[in-house]
Amino acid sequence: MKETRLGEFEEVILLLVGILGDEAYAFKLSEEFESQTKRSVSIGAVHSTLNRLSEKGFLTSEMGGASPERGGRRKRIYKITALGERILSEARDFRVSLWSQYPGFAGG
Amino acid sequence: MQEHKPLPPKAAERFLCWFLKTELLEEVLGDLEEKFYHTLHKKSLVTAKLSYWYQVARYLRPFALKTFWSKHSNQFSMYSHNLKIAYRHIGRNKTSFVINLSSLVLGISCALLIYLWTMDELGVDKFHEHNDRLVQVLQNDETPNGIITEAYTQGILAKTLIEEVPQVEKAVSVVPYEWFEGEKLLVSGGKDKIFSARNQFAQQDYFKLFSFDFIHGSAEQALETPGQVVITRRLAEKLYGSHDVVGRSLEWIHDEYGGLYNVSGVLHDLPVHSTQQFDAVFHYDVFLEENDDLTGWSNSSPYTYALLTPGARVDELNASLQGFLENKLKRPGQRLFAQTFADRYLYGRYESGQVDGGRIAYVKLFSMIAVLILLVACINFMNMTTAEATKRIKEIGIKKAIGVHRKSLMAQYIVESMLITFIATLIALSLVYFLLPAFNVLTGKNILFSLDPTLLLSIFSILLVTGFVAGAYPALYLSGFSPIKALKGKIDKSNTAQPARRVLVIFQFTISTLMLVFMVVISQQIQFIQAKNLGYDKENLVWFTAGVPAGDDKTEGLSEIHLESLLQALKSTPGVVNASNFAHHMVGEFGTTTGVKWPGKNPDKGMLFVGISAGYDFINTVNIEVKEGRPYARSFKTDHEKIIFNEAAIEAMGLQDPLGKVITLWGDKREIIGVTKDFHVDALYEEIQPTFIKLDTDEFAPHIMVKLEAGQETQAIDRIERVFKQFFAAGMPFEFKFLDDNLQQLYAQEIKMGTLSKYAAGVAALISGLGLFGFANFTVNRRIKEIGIRKVFGATQGNVVYLLLLDFTKLVLIALAVALPAAFLIAKDWLNEFAFRVSLDGWIFLGTGLTVIVFSWAAVGLQTTQAALLNPAESLKDE
Numbered sequence: 010m011k012e013t014r015l016g017e018f019e020e021v022i023l024l025l026v027g028i029l030g031d032e033a034y035a036f037k038l039s040e041e042f043e044s045q046t047k048r049s050v051s052i053g054a055v056h057s058t059l060n061r062l063s064e065k066g067f068l069t070s071e072m073g074g075a076s077p078e079r080g081g082r083r084k085r086i087y088k089i090t091a092l093g094e095r096i097l098s099e100a101r102d103f104r105v106s107l108w109s110q111y112p113g114f115a116g117g
Numbered sequence: 118m119q120e121h122k123p124l125p126p127k128a129a130e131r132f133l134c135w136f137l138k139t140e141l142l143e144e145v146l147g148d149l150e151e152k153f154y155h156t157l158h159k160k161s162l163v164t165a166k167l168s169y170w171y172q173v174a175r176y177l178r179p180f181a182l183k184t185f186w187s188k189h190s191n192q193f194s195m196y197s198h199n200l201k202i203a204y205r206h207i208g209r210n211k212t213s214f215v216i217n218l219s220s221l222v223l224g225i226s227c228a229l230l231i232y233l234w235t236m237d238e239l240g241v242d243k244f245h246e247h248n249d250r251l252v253q254v255l256q257n258d259e260t261p262n263g264i265i266t267e268a269y270t271q272g273i274l275a276k277t278l279i280e281e282v283p284q285v286e287k288a289v290s291v292v293p294y295e296w297f298e299g300e301k302l303l304v305s306g307g308k309d310k311i312f313s314a315r316n317q318f319a320q321q322d323y324f325k326l327f328s329f330d331f332i333h334g335s336a337e338q339a340l341e342t343p344g345q346v347v348i349t350r351r352l353a354e355k356l357y358g359s360h361d362v363v364g365r366s367l368e369w370i371h372d373e374y375g376g377l378y379n380v381s382g383v384l385h386d387l388p389v390h391s392t393q394q395f396d397a398v399f400h401y402d403v404f405l406e407e408n409d410d411l412t413g414w415s416n417s418s419p420y421t422y423a424l425l426t427p428g429a430r431v432d433e434l435n436a437s438l439q440g441f442l443e444n445k446l447k448r449p450g451q452r453l454f455a456q457t458f459a460d461r462y463l464y465g466r467y468e469s470g471q472v473d474g475g476r477i478a479y480v481k482l483f484s485m486i487a488v489l490i491l492l493v494a495c496i497n498f499m500n501m502t503t504a505e506a507t508k509r510i511k512e513i514g515i516k517k518a519i520g521v522h523r524k525s526l527m528a529q530y531i532v533e534s535m536l537i538t539f540i541a542t543l544i545a546l547s548l549v550y551f552l553l554p555a556f557n558v559l560t561g562k563n564i565l566f567s568l569d570p571t572l573l574l575s576i577f578s579i580l581l582v583t584g585f586v587a588g589a590y591p592a593l594y595l596s597g598f599s600p601i602k603a604l605k606g607k608i609d610k611s612n613t614a615q616p617a618r619r620v621l622v623i624f625q626f627t628i629s630t631l632m633l634v635f636m637v638v639i640s641q642q643i644q645f646i647q648a649k650n651l652g653y654d655k656e657n658l659v660w661f662t663a664g665v666p667a668g669d670d671k672t673e674g675l676s677e678i679h680l681e682s683l684l685q686a687l688k689s690t691p692g693v694v695n696a697s698n699f700a701h702h703m704v705g706e707f708g709t710t711t712g713v714k715w716p717g718k719n720p721d722k723g724m725l726f727v728g729i730s731a732g733y734d735f736i737n738t739v740n741i742e743v744k745e746g747r748p749y750a751r752s753f754k755t756d757h758e759k760i761i762f763n764e765a766a767i768e769a770m771g772l773q774d775p776l777g778k779v780i781t782l783w784g785d786k787r788e789i790i791g792v793t794k795d796f797h798v799d800a801l802y803e804e805i806q807p808t809f810i811k812l813d814t815d816e817f818a819p820h821i822m823v824k825l826e827a828g829q830e831t832q833a834i835d836r837i838e839r840v841f842k843q844f845f846a847a848g849m850p851f852e853f854k855f856l857d858d859n860l861q862q863l864y865a866q867e868i869k870m871g872t873l874s875k876y877a878a879g880v881a882a883l884i885s886g887l888g889l890f891g892f893a894n895f896t897v898n899r900r901i902k903e904i905g906i907r908k909v910f911g912a913t914q915g916n917v918v919y920l921l922l923l924d925f926t927k928l929v930l931i932a933l934a935v936a937l938p939a940a941f942l943i944a945k946d947w948l949n950e951f952a953f954r955v956s957l958d959g960w961i962f963l964g965t966g967l968t969v970i971v972f973s974w975a976a977v978g979l980q981t982t983q984a985a986l987l988n989p990a991e992s993l994k995d996e
Contacts, residue, residue: 036148040155052148053175056141060180072144078154082147 015100022058023067023097026087034084035059059087067093125153126166129173137176138183203533213501216891220884221541224494226548227880228579230556231487233564238480241390241462246328247424251458252431254421257470259450260725266467270421272411282437284429289326290419292318292404294395301662305368306356311848314352314396318404326424333363334382343400345381352396353383370665373407389563392462414445431455479870486877489628491583493881496621497888498534498587503618504895506595513595514603526596534588542580559872619928622892626932629885632878634940634965639871645955646864652796654740657825658856660702664845677815683844690840692826692833695738700730700818703798704859714781715770724769727798727808730818738824746776746791749812756812760787764795766807804952886976893977897984904984905992917985929973933966
């Protein structure tokens with residue numbers, strides 16, 4: 010059995026894949042991560058996480074188009090699978106349920 | 118489009134291509150390039166390139182790495198196969214494995230210890246920053262006894278060198294602690310805090326030439342004026358209880374150099390690797406002031422060190438020093454030469470004015486011993502492996518038949534021997550770790566065990582070389598079998614390794630015998646030295662140095678009356694047989710002079726005399742035998758104008774009926790009142806010199822020699838200490854020495870080498886013994902059927918034992934025939950250094966030879982007897 014829980018970094022990357030849609034490949038994801046979180050990350054680290062998420066079955070990928078600034082090389086575009094979407098929403102529901110039990114924020 | 122579009126760094130790309138999985142290459146290269154141009158757009162090219170490198174480095178993750186060592190690759194499975202075979206082989210042959218391993222462990226530990234010792238010896242005095250430019254200027258004096266090289270040089274030499282010799286950048290005169298010849302130097306940091314210290318004088322630049330680290334103060338400020346002193350941390354803590362003492366005052370209690378000095382610097386304790394050891398450094402001008410004869414060229418006192426200008430070589434300096442002193446002195450006979458300072462420790466012996474080895478001889482000798490011992494251990498391995506080859510012939514045959522290359526078979530045996538060597542190295546390392554403290558005591562060193570890169574590198578190379586040497590022969594030999602013969606089992610009959618193995622055993626025993634003989638000779642010589650009648654009785658002699666007399670005026674010095682009443686008090690102390698004062702205790706300490714003239718002396722021929730200065734009763738106290746005349750005595754009031762010679766002197770001067778004859782010493786007429794038998798004043802390297810004993814009863818002979826009654830030395834020394842406290846200022850330390858210990862120190866080097874060679878020879882013999890044991894084990898096993906058949910035909914047990922022993926004894930005898938003559942030559946060469954030496958009796962060689970034979974019998978005896986006792990029905994039943 011593969012581990013099916015999500016780590017914080019994994020969760021963010023998974024969400025970013027959803028946000029970027031057709032542009033979800035390692036370089037763009039790392040740029041987006043940096044601009045959204047103000048934290049720097051290497052492409053290698055993102056790539057490694059994408060690889061792990063794919064192994065868990067949360068992502069699929071296929072080779073996309075080439076562009077001149079990549080020296081004519083193709084990129085690998087990632088997509089969330091149904092399982093990935095379910096895991097994400099489970100994670101969100103879990104958080105929301107926790108928030109709703111927190112008295113200080115109950116009204117907020 | 119731009120002409121020169123900047124590109125990502127090529128090297129980084131190549132690196133990435135090398136380690137990254139091929140299937141990821143396209144996307145990753147693309148991503149990184151996009152990132153590169155993205156960064157370039159915002160920042161500089163350099164930043165972009167650096168960031169590219171960073172991104173590449175961040176791809177060093179397990180998921181992205183190529184698999185270099187696939188578990189399914191051919192190489193990997195071959196290596197694991199080889200290891201497995203090696204492991205199983207070890208399991209099957211436990212005896213030979215244990216023999217191999219223990220001889221390698223012994224050999225490697227021995228080699229490692231010797232390596233550590235050698236490195237330590239080579240490191241002495243090399244820590245100074247300007248190490249390569251530091252030289253010491255030495256002086257060659259032509260004396261009637263040949264050229265004598267000494268370190269003492271002229272007092273203004275350093276100054277003149279700077280002015281006149283182009284190769285010298287800086288130079289300093291240093292009066293070392295040794296110059297005081299054992300005189301006790303006392304310093305005080307306040308009331309009742311008096312300690313003896315090793316004081317030396319040096320010029321200000323001393324600390325710029327030599328890199329001793331300052332805790333407080335600096336090389337620039339220390340010793341600027343004659344009133345200043347630099348001390349070590351240890352002395353500072355003794356005197357003041359702390360080391361931050363710059364500006365405090367220190368008193369030197371001395372009749373010439375005494376006074377208050379200002380501490381201008383505190384040094385870290387001196388490195389153990391420094392041959393210059395001192396506690397305090399005073400300004401050279403203080404010394405010059407008291408010794409104004411040093412402003413000319415005829416007297417020598419300080420050492421002279423020089424710093425060469427960058428790029429200048431020692432031989433260039435030596436060329437400049439040619440004739441230097443002759444010009445200054447306007448007469449021949451004295452010459453200067455320079456030697457690299459750091460070389461002096463290892464190359465500190467001089468023969469007719471030339472550097473002639475020194476400690477380096479021992480360093481070389483022991484390095485050679487280390488290599489030989491390692492070789493002997495490797496030979497065990499070679500022998501055992503080739504001997505067991507017969508058991509592995511089938512394995513080799515099958516491997517060859519299914520197409521294994523000779524190369525990979527060789528690799529297999531090398532891997533096997535590396536594996537065993539590796540295990541042996543690990544055990545040896547831990548052994549060395551635990552043995553090091555004992556080894557330090559033995560060698561008088563302070564070696565620390567730290568796995569620094571050099572040590573690791575050398576261990577690694579010892580491992581590789583040993584593993585290779587041990588494995589190479591078996592690998593070549595075993596892999597050379599023809600597969601058909603191997604499978605048919607025919608190798609045994611045409612056993613080509615048999616003679617080679619014998620040669621190896623002979624070689625092992627030759628080396629062990631050589632070492633054994635050498636060890637015996639060294640310890641014989643040491644025993645001889647210690648038992649040699651020196652011409653006086655060294656037993657129960659204790660000596661110490663008179664201190665500052667009790668009373669107010671400390672600087673007045675020791676008066677003759679005070680000395681005399683001390684001697685009387687000592688003599689009446691129970692347990693004391695006799696007491697006398699002296700200047701030279703005769704154990705390597707004496708004066709020399711050419712200033713003796715006698716009637717009939719050839720005025721053109723100088724003769725060097727040894728001079729001993731001592732008080733009344735000295736001859737009786739140390740028990741020098743008087744042959745004619747009488748010793749000095751208080752009852753004769755004019756003995757200060759007389760003289761006593763030894764036999765050698767009388768003979769050298771050619772005097773008949775010497776008593777009553779008058780000679781001249783340093784211009785004063787003296788009548789000969791006595792002739793003593795010859796006695797030794799130096800190490801037994803030297804012949805007995807013409808010697809005189811001169812009477813001195815004042816502070817010129819400030820040491821006290823006391824002869825104790827045998828059996829109650831401890832109580833007597835306690836009582837002497839009480840007398841000492843009575844006579845000398847409060848706080849004066851009472852430090853005594855047995856004369857015998859001084860004698861031991863004179864031969865410290867030989868004694869150390871003797872002990873070390875004992876261990877080395879022991880280890881070599883043990884390893885060879887182990888080897889022979891294994892060899893016997895194998896041979897006997899192979900001949901078990903033969904023995905069975907012989908017994909069936911009526912051979913007795915004695916016959917069988919004789920048959921087997923003869924075989925081994927032949928090998929040992931050949932080894933002895935080679936080793937003993939060689940050992941004789943080497944030992945003779947070594948003994949030539951001593952003027953008094955043991956004779957190389959035949960029994961040393963006979964004895965060693967017999968020991969080796971008996972030892973070899975002991976090694977093979979067990980198996981031989983077992984084989985002879987075996988019931989032939991047992992050995993022959995399964996054919």
